[in-house]
Amino acid sequence: MGRTEFRIGVVAPGSRIEPALAEKTRALAASLFPDAPPELRFHPQCFRSSGHFAGEDGERAQAFVDMANDAGLDAVWFARGGYGACRIAERVLAGVTDMARRKVYLGYSDAGALMAGLYKAGFARLAHGPMPVDLTRSGGAAAVARALAFLVQGAPDALEPTVSAGAPTAAFNITVLSHLLGTPLEPDLAGHVLMLEEVAEPMYRIDRALFQITSHPGMRRLAGIRLGRCSPIPPNDPDFGQSEAQIVAYWCERSGIPYLGRADIGHDIDNKVVPFGRYMAAGED
Amino acid sequence: MGRTEFRIGVVAPGSRIEPALAEKTRALAASLFPDAPPELRFHPQCFRSSGHFAGEDGERAQAFVDMANDAGLDAVWFARGGYGACRIAERVLAGVTDMARRKVYLGYSDAGALMAGLYKAGFARLAHGPMPVDLTRSGGAAAVARALAFLVQGAPDALEPTVSAGAPTAAFNITVLSHLLGTPLEPDLAGHVLMLEEVAEPMYRIDRALFQITSHPGMRRLAGIRLGRCSPIPPNDPDFGQSEAQIVAYWCERSGIPYLGRADIGHDIDNKVVPFGRYMAAGED
Numbered sequence: 082m083g084r085t086e087f088r089i090g091v092v093a094p095g096s097r098i099e100p101a102l103a104e105k106t107r108a109l110a111a112s113l114f115p116d117a118p119p120e121l122r123f124h125p126q127c128f129r130s131s132g133h134f135a136g137e138d139g140e141r142a143q144a145f146v147d148m149a150n151d152a153g154l155d156a157v158w159f160a161r162g163g164y165g166a167c168r169i170a171e172r173v174l175a176g177v178t179d180m181a182r183r184k185v186y187l188g189y190s191d192a193g194a195l196m197a198g199l200y201k202a203g204f205a206r207l208a209h210g211p212m213p214v215d216l217t218r219s220g221g222a223a224a225v226a227r228a229l230a231f232l233v234q235g236a237p238d239a240l241e242p243t244v245s246a247g248a249p250t251a252a253f254n255i256t257v258l259s260h261l262l263g264t265p266l267e268p269d270l271a272g273h274v275l276m277l278e279e280v281a282e283p284m285y286r287i288d289r290a291l292f293q294i295t296s297h298p299g300m301r302r303l304a305g306i307r308l309g310r311c312s313p314i315p316p317n318d319p320d321f322g323q324s325e326a327q328i329v330a331y332w333c334e335r336s337g338i339p340y341l342g343r344a345d346i347g348h349d350i351d352n353k354v355v356p357f358g359r360y361m362a363a364g365e366d
Numbered sequence: 367m368g369r370t371e372f373r374i375g376v377v378a379p380g381s382r383i384e385p386a387l388a389e390k391t392r393a394l395a396a397s398l399f400p401d402a403p404p405e406l407r408f409h410p411q412c413f414r415s416s417g418h419f420a421g422e423d424g425e426r427a428q429a430f431v432d433m434a435n436d437a438g439l440d441a442v443w444f445a446r447g448g449y450g451a452c453r454i455a456e457r458v459l460a461g462v463t464d465m466a467r468r469k470v471y472l473g474y475s476d477a478g479a480l481m482a483g484l485y486k487a488g489f490a491r492l493a494h495g496p497m498p499v500d501l502t503r504s505g506g507a508a509a510v511a512r513a514l515a516f517l518v519q520g521a522p523d524a525l526e527p528t529v530s531a532g533a534p535t536a537a538f539n540i541t542v543l544s545h546l547l548g549t550p551l552e553p554d555l556a557g558h559v560l561m562l563e564e565v566a567e568p569m570y571r572i573d574r575a576l577f578q579i580t581s582h583p584g585m586r587r588l589a590g591i592r593l594g595r596c597s598p599i600p601p602n603d604p605d606f607g608q609s610e611a612q613i614v615a616y617w618c619e620r621s622g623i624p625y626l627g628r629a630d631i632g633h634d635i636d637n638k639v640v641p642f643g644r645y646m647a648a649g650e651d
Binding site: 130131132133164167168259260261262263264265266267284285288289290292293296297299317319320321322323 | 415416417418449452453544545546547548549550551552569570573574575577578581582584602604605606607608
């Protein structure tokens with residue numbers, strides 16, 4: 082029996098999703114690839130619930146490890162962010178095998194905690210980009226279609242437009258990255274262009290996280306920082322007096338990190354895909 | 367002319383205060399020490415305004431340095447937290463002289479960023495405790511009276527009750543400490559009992575910050591963690607499923623740091639004083 086379709090395992094290391102979202106994602110995939118729709122295998126863990134999380138830490142870690150090590154899958158897709166990936170990273174990193182290294186991984190926001198750990202462990206096919214949960218946004222099908230085009234076809238127009246073979250890249254949510262610093266998950270991004278985005282954080286918190294990121298000795302070896310969208314920013318009392326771009330430019334100047342301008346990423350439907358490192362499509366080595 | 371009174375310089379490294387609060391604080395000090403009221407010298411910088419901050423970074427840094435190096439002052443008191451101390455820490459640390467090392471420093475919340483830097487620089491008379499802004503709380507005179515009793519008289523009953531000569535201590539706001547990790551301001555607290563408190567952070571954020579703090583290799587050399595009050599905690603959606611004490615106990619167990627129970631500190635009028643290290647009263651060496 083030939084195997085032609087692309088197989089994607091979906092897991093939820095942080096917050097849970099509804100089964101209806103899985104169906105909706107499958108229907109979109111079928112409509113986008115009518116001849117050979119990718120198989121979307123949502124792990125039952127995605128729908129589990131344990132307090133804040135999509136199941137207990139052990140369940141979420143095991144689901145991720147099972148999907149990552151499954152020889153029948155080509156990619157692992159984060160269903161959603163929320164919060165919880167940092168809690169299972171240690172177990173995931175201890176459980177993944179060489180089989181896991183061959184897959185593509187795609188997600189953003191809270192997923193950054195696991196992406197950081199996998200990148201540090203030498204995984205070469207990680208990318209920051211849309212997730213099934215983006216279908217809950219108005220117009221979100223565009224984001225999820227972009228993610229599928231990237232996963233299934235490696236479509237170059239899914240990539241953030243400044244991504245090039247010239248410099249390795251990485252992308253993170255600002256708050257998520259700041260909370261990895263000083264931990265075993267903190268990534269070594271020397272020589273990388275780091276793209277940052279934020280959602281629903283007041284300006285003073287964006288400023289505080291940028292203080293931390295740009296004060297970190299390892300981060301001072303970045304090739305530069307690009308700022309994605311920070312939206313929606315709650316009111317700051319009093320008015321902060323600077324925009325998010327001014328804040329990032331300020332901390333870049335203070336720390337000697339080049340500020341390279343804006344990036345086309347964010348918690349929105351226009352969120353483009355950013356590979357970690359110099360991205361290799363599946364099959365390349 | 368004899369000099370009998372205790373002289374306290376007040377600065378605002380983060381957010382500003384109103385002049386009326388300075389007057390109210392002076393009136394309280396006069397009523398508490400009718401025979402020899404301490405002199406409270408509020409730097410005009412406390413009332414300045416520049417966007418989010420009590421004046422520009424340069425003004426706030428200079429005000430702190432001027433007060434810290436002033437031979438005519440016995441103590442430096444943070445007027446308020448808010449946000450901004452981390453932005454001026456580098457300039458403050460470059461500007462303080464040996465004269466500054468003889469003083470007592472008292473504050474909490476955002477002040478922790480500067481306290482951490484001063485402690486790392488070997489300052490021996492730092493303490494986490496109430497500030498003039500606590501007068502804006504209902505019943506806040508009790509907190510400010512406690513701070514003054516500590517500053518002026520070194521009153522032992524102002525101290526957090528578990529503080530002893532047996533182990534060095536330190537206290538921080540959870541979020542403020544987490545954002546110092548990986549930066550030049552991160553304190554070396556090996557062998558210390560670390561007391562933590564929080565205000566207005568949802569449970570998932572408390573959990574994320576505890577992941578970071580307890581995953582930090584240096585923090586794993588703590589003698590233990592005590593948890594102060596976390597209040598008021600906004601609703602978590604969905605319910606987090608654990609209390610703040612359960613979260614701290616969980617991360618302590620996972621990281622091998624002893625969890626020692628509760629501490630009598632917090633963003634409230636009962637906030638007790640916690641010295642950094644083994645506290646020495648002014649005059650001791």
